[in-house]
Amino acid sequence: MTNVEPDLDTVPETVGAPGAPHEIHVELGDRTNHRAPSAEPDGVIELRDLEVFYDKFRAVSGVNLVFGSKEITALIGPSGCGKSTVLRCLNRMNDLVPGAHVMGDVRFHGVDMYDASVDVIEVRRRIGMVFQKPNPFPKSIYDNVAYGPRVTGMKPKNMDDVVEQALHGAALWDEVKDKLKQSAYGLSGGQQQRLCIARTIATSPEVILMDEPCSALDPIATAKIEDLMVDLAKTYTIIIVTHNMQQAARVSYRTAFFTAAADEHGQRTGRLVEFDSTSKIFGNPSDKRTEAYITGRFG
């Protein structure tokens, strides 16, 4: 996936000076709840000088980002710029990737998430993840949702209530309430993805990370997940990686744009180019590389 993207550092002058007036055709926010982001994100998660390696390969470098709670933040950029790598740092998923190591600071409520005293299971309970391809377990719908509370040792008074609430939260209850004991594999792709969201919220996380959650879905199922995201953001902090710029523009409050630049040895390392409110990024970006990307000239 790397080394096939054009180098955004070499965008031609015709793109225009940073901040210059220009025409950008990405529609903003027909699905958002139009909650204006506060001036500065509160920093529920903060990245300082984040650098991620896969063995000796430096995949991303110099990432400083501050996420706001109960907001949707989109990470966008061309293939291979390190969006998923950064996302996986936010709940220590990269621990599971052979050769991956993380430098710099990743703080959750100000606490160093990579400190030796931190309980990784608890990190992943509080910061859940939904993947690109719906990945329900080969279990019943009920057992998929109850799985997280069971394995993380939650002892709810009534598991049925937990399952029902999570399925309501994922806007799936009405479609499955009469077949909770049936296999999750009998659901459509979009339903399976909402089941995965229910499975994530059943453990009462604060943050939900989503890595291209709609890329395997048709437009109707995508629209349902986008509506759901906006609804979930009233309760949860959501950080989403998406290739779909319309989607980023529709659902997110803030957007971080990454790109990958080659060094003198030709090694392409992902970097954060610009982070701002979504309306600024899509309406009047400060960096010509952002503008080139969102107007479809590159990437």
Ligand SMILES: Nc1ncnc2c1ncn2[C@@H]1O[C@H](COP(=O)(O)OP(=O)(O)OP(=O)(O)O)[C@@H](O)[C@H]1O
């Ligand atoms: N498990 C891995 N082992 C080695 N290199 C990896 C691994 N995962 C990602 N990389 C490399 O790290 C860089 C960033 O990849 P990453 O998947 O984070 O980018 P991305 O922006 O999410 O890409 P895409 O949009 O194509 O999913 C790429 O050069 C990729 O090849």
